[in-house]
Amino acid sequence: xxxxxxxxxxxxxxxxxxxxxxxxxxxxxxxxxxxxxxxxxxxxxxxxxxxxxxxxxxxxxxxxxxxxxxxxxxxxxxxxxxxxxxxxxxxxxxxxxxxxxxxxxxxxxxxxx
Amino acid sequence: xxxxxxxxxxxxxxxxxxxxxxxxxxxxxxxxxxxxxxxxxxxxxxxxxxxxxxxxxxxxxxxxxxxxxxxxxxxxxxxxxxxxxxxxxxxxxxxxxxxxxxxxxxxxxxxxxxx
Numbered sequence: 588x589x590x591x592x593x594x595x596x597x598x599x600x601x602x603x604x605x606x607x608x609x610x611x612x613x614x615x616x617x618x619x620x621x622x623x624x625x626x627x628x629x630x631x632x633x634x635x636x637x638x639x640x641x642x643x644x645x646x647x648x649x650x651x652x653x654x655x656x657x658x659x660x661x662x663x664x665x666x667x668x669x670x671x672x673x674x675x676x677x678x679x680x681x682x683x684x685x686x687x688x689x690x691x692x693x694x695x696x697x698x699x700x
Numbered sequence: 701x702x703x704x705x706x707x708x709x710x711x712x713x714x715x716x717x718x719x720x721x722x723x724x725x726x727x728x729x730x731x732x733x734x735x736x737x738x739x740x741x742x743x744x745x746x747x748x749x750x751x752x753x754x755x756x757x758x759x760x761x762x763x764x765x766x767x768x769x770x771x772x773x774x775x776x777x778x779x780x781x782x783x784x785x786x787x788x789x790x791x792x793x794x795x796x797x798x799x800x801x802x803x804x805x806x807x808x809x810x811x812x813x814x815x
Contacts, residue, residue, distance in 0.1 A: 630805040688735050689803050691745035
């Protein structure tokens with residue numbers, strides 16, 4: 588059963604700490620998206636990759652956020668240093684481009700205290 | 701830039717009745733996809749239905765159907781015979797077919813199905 592896997596599911600951390608969220612896209616998918624969901628802003632696209640290359644990260648605060656794809660089976664989103672306003676659910680999604688939709692992971696609920 | 705607007709933050713419907721969720725979008729693209737996703741309390745984003753812009757026929761998936769008006773840039777979702785399990789957030793989304801398949805979401809509509 589192909590699915591996008593995100594770890595951890597939940598993360599509570601103190602302000603100033605580094606947070607790393609991981610995503611394993613569906614095998615064969617060449618497009619990976621990172622979204623952030625909050626009550627106020629809804630679903631915001633932070634960054635996305637195609638064939639491991641970043642295509643657009645304009646939605647991401649560059650001073651503290653970074654996104655990478657070390658290989659085709661792993662995408663990471665890092666926040667350093669974390670702040671309380673980063674508290675949100677972070678979703679990873681993957682797709683194969685062409686005529687398919689984005690398939691979502693179950694998200695990482697991040698709480699920064 | 702593309703935008704997706706869902707003007708109904710919250711709606712409710714009686715079980716077994718029909719409800720329509722609205723979505724409008726703005727784009728200069730001619731080749732794109734539109735989607736409706738459902739997000740139940742479990743938080744999982746689930747694809748409900750998709751529509752290809754070049755197809756005039758409205759997409760249908762069981763109790764879910766869309767009314768796609770390309771000229772008006774409108775893409776509403778109709779849920780027939782509503783069930784308690786349909787209670788969720790519903791997101792309208794736009795994906796252009798060129799330049800990386802970026803998917804943009806609306807703010808969502810929270811739907812409550814009442815027994």
